[in-house]
Amino acid sequence: xxFSRRHFLSIAGASLTGTIISAPLSRLFTRAAKGLSIQSxxxxxxxxxxxxxxxLPRGFQYRxxxxxxxxxxxxxxxxxxxxxxxxFSGPNQTTILxxxxxxSPNQSPSVQGGNAYDPQCTGGTTTLVLNAQxxxxxxxASLTGTxxxxxxxxxxxxxxxSCEENTSTPESDPEVSKRHGYNFExxxxxxxxxxxxxxxxxxxxxxxxxxxxxxxxxxxxxxxxGDGLFYRFRPQQPQNLQAGGVLEALKIKGQPQLNTKQDIPxxxxxPVEWVRIDNPDPVTDTVRAEGYAxxxxxxxxxxxxxxxxxxxxxxxxxGGVASLGQVWRYTxxxxxGGTLTLFVEPNNPGVLDYPDNLTMAPFGxxxxxxxxxxxxxxxxxxxxxxxxxxxxxxxxxxxxxGACFSTNPLTLFVNIQTPGITFAIWxxxx
Numbered sequence: 265x266x267f268s269r270r271h272f273l274s275i276a277g278a279s280l281t282g283t284i285i286s287a288p289l290s291r292l293f294t295r296a297a298k299g300l301s302i303q304s305x306x307x308x309x310x311x312x313x314x315x316x317x318x319x320l321p322r323g324f325q326y327r328x329x330x331x332x333x334x335x336x337x338x339x340x341x342x343x344x345x346x347x348x349x350x351x352f353s354g355p356n357q358t359t360i361l362x363x364x365x366x367x368s369p370n371q372s373p374s375v376q377g378g379n380a381y382d383p384q385c386t387g388g389t390t391t392l393v394l395n396a397q398x399x400x401x402x403x404x405a406s407l408t409g410t411x412x413x414x415x416x417x418x419x420x421x422x423x424x425x426s427c428e429e430n431t432s433t434p435e436s437d438p439e440v441s442k443r444h445g446y447n448f449e450x451x452x453x454x455x456x457x458x459x460x461x462x463x464x465x466x467x468x469x470x471x472x473x474x475x476x477x478x479x480x481x482x483x484x485x486x487x488x489x490g491d492g493l494f495y496r497f498r499p500q501q502p503q504n505l506q507a508g509g510v511l512e513a514l515k516i517k518g519q520p521q522l523n524t525k526q527d528i529p530x531x532x533x534x535p536v537e538w539v540r541i542d543n544p545d546p547v548t549d550t551v552r553a554e555g556y557a558x559x560x561x562x563x564x565x566x567x568x569x570x571x572x573x574x575x576x577x578x579x580x581x582x583g584g585v586a587s588l589g590q591v592w593r594y595t596x597x598x599x600x601g602g603t604l605t606l607f608v609e610p611n612n613p614g615v616l617d618y619p620d621n622l623t624m625a626p627f628g629x630x631x632x633x634x635x636x637x638x639x640x641x642x643x644x645x646x647x648x649x650x651x652x653x654x655x656x657x658x659x660x661x662x663x664x665x666g667a668c669f670s671t672n673p674l675t676l677f678v679n680i681q682t683p684g685i686t687f688a689i690w691x692x693x694x
Contacts, residue, residue, distance in 0.1 A: 306644055306652025307692070317685070319656040324691030329400045330363075330392055332684030333373055337402035338456065341373040343390060346679035346686060348415030348473065348621065349666030350424050352452040357396040359670045360452050361677060362389055362406060362424035363686065364413040369439040380409025381460035382442040387413045388457075389426050389450050398675060398688040406454045411444040414488065415473035415568065415621060415665075421503045423451045425463075427471030429488055431549040445469055445549065447485075449505060465508040466497045467544040469551040473578075473621075475571040477596075484576050484594070486566030493555045494563050494578070494594070496538060512538035513555030514594070514604065520559030524592075527585055530606050536594070537601035563592075568622040568633070577607070579619040581635060584609040589619045591632070615651070616643060623667045626674065627694045633678065635663040642667060642678065655689070 307321035318326055330336075332344045348364040365375050367387040374386030389407040394400055407413070407426055414429040431445035446462035472488040481502045485495040499509035516522045517535040528534075539558040541551055556562065564587070569578035576594040583590035590609045596602040610616040617636030624630055630645040631654065640663055642655040655678070657664055662682040669676055676689040 304646055304648070304650030304652040306646070306650075306654060310653060310656050313658045317659050317680075318687060318689075319658045320689065320691070321654065324689060326687045326689045327398055328685050328687050330390075330403050330686045336390070336404050338377055338404040340376040340405060342403070342684065343367060343373050343375045343386070343388070343405075344371065344682070344684045346681055346684045347413065347665045348417075348427070349668050349677060349679060349686075350416070350418035351668045351670040351675075351677055352418065352422060353670070353672060354393060354452070357672065358401065359394045359398075359672075359675070361392040361394070361668075361686070362426075362450055362452065363392060363666060363679070364389055364416060364426055366412050366414045366429065366681070368412055368430070375405050375408045375410075377405035377408055377457045379457035379459055381407075381448070381462070382409045382411070382440055382444070384439055384441050385409050385411045385444070387411050387428070389413060389424065391450075391452075391454060392686065394688070396673065398673070398690065404455070405457050407448055407450050407460060408457045409460060410448060411440065414471075416447070417474035417476060417569065419449075419476045419503070420478040422453070423449050425449055425474045425476075425483075425505075427473060427485075429470050429472060431468060431470060433547070436548075443468065445471065447471055447474065447505075461506060463505050464545045465511065466505065467495060467511045467541065467551050468546065469549065472567050473569045475569045475576055475578075477571060477576075479574075480596075482596075484569060484571075484578070486569050486578055487552060487563070488565050488567055488581075489552065490564050490582065491552060491556070491562050492564070492566045493552045493560045494566055494592075495541075495555075511541040511544040511551075513541060513552075513558070513560035514601075515539050515559045516561050516604065517601070519561075521556060522561040524561055524563050524580065524583055524590070524606075525585065525587070528606050528609075530609060533595075533603040533605050535601065536604050564590075567620045567635075570622055570624045570630075572624060577622065577624070577630070579622055579632065581618045581620050584611075586611045588613055588636075589616060591619060591622070613637065617641075619643075620663060621665050621667050623669060625669055625676075625693070626671050631667050631676070633664040633667050635665075637661075640664050659685075 310319040375388035445468035620635035621633040
């Protein structure tokens with residue numbers, strides 16, 4: 265597969281663990297500019313799964329667990345619509361997963377267990393504990409009564425920020441009894457449903473995902489709307505999001521109200537600044553309207569986001585001229601607002617189709633979950649900027665979601681959203 269310049273993907277300098285990737289950006293763009301083929305076999309061709317669940321390269325294997333409907337350790341059924349997820353290192357060589365459930369009111373199986381934020385809503389999170397052999401020890405509800413918990417992000421202090429992708433209020437929707445559109449924090453140590461406290465200062469909008477910079481404590485946020493914005497939240501107190509802070513939206517300097525679906529060159533740094541959102545908790549869904557009126561850029565369906573050393577990567581699922589998706593790279597700067605660079609914008613669904621969740625592997629490759637039409641893949645991008653296929657949903661055409669890594673042992677976790685299955689994948693990653 266030959267890539268044009270607009271096909272080119274580069275992840276130079278990005279790593280979830282803070283390790284700078286060795287391949288310099290300039291060298292990778294030089295390779296692309298020469299028209300060289302930068303396709304990669306990755307770990308080899310995908311082998312059809314005899315169980316019809318997940319096709320993987322030779323040498324890799326998976327374990328499937330916590331299926332929708334089976335009984336959890338707290339006696340309630342595993343909820344449906346598995347989505348965003350994070351992995352934490354627990355005591356005694358355990359891995360703790362916190363998993364979202366993107367459920368709307370009246371959808372079932374719901375997240376149950378008490379302490380509901382809104383008793384009329386069925387979404388929330390579940391927590392899964394696995395041993396060193398990647399075997400499920402227990403799983404249980406950890407956040408209940410929220411609305412369409414799509415994605416989120418881990419914090420450096422050991423918690424999961426779960427995001428509501430809906431802004432319903434009792435005035436606009438008789439199915440709810442409280443206002444929605446908030447983030448909620450779930451500590452990894454929670455052994456049951458936490459007391460749900462909306463993080464109001466982080467904004468009330470169609471949240472998708474977050475990434476927390478461990479050095480500055482700034483929280484970057486995506487918004488899943490065709491006219492969404494890209495936000496940052498500057499907390500007043502480190503590691504205490506409840507204490508409030510300042511919400512801001514990204515603006516391209518000299519190009520107010522830029523629509524990122526227009527033709528933007530790949531690899532061209534765009535200087536940015538940030539505009540303050542004065543009303544982060546409006547009665548109606550107007551946070552993005554305020555930001556746009558102040559010149560903020562529009563991003564078409566901002567979704568997955570991950571953090572590297574001094575930079576942020578995020579997807580726009582339907583961004584770009586062909587509406588097939590984009591991957592952006594934001595690099596902050598202490599002296600000004602930093603720069604925004606378009607990394608990839610496919611014009612062919614055979615290259616990359618609606619990139620959604622994404623995560624950075626400990627060894628430096630970027631893994632993206634597709635949420636497009638037809639077959640659904642996990643695509644990898646190696647440190648040379650080469651795209652490869654790592655996994656295929658062999659069960660159905662539903663999205664793969666919640667990709668995240670643990671390091672002890674090295675494991676990739678991911679969900680098939682419907683019917684709701686979680687997978688642990690391991691093999692010769694490095």
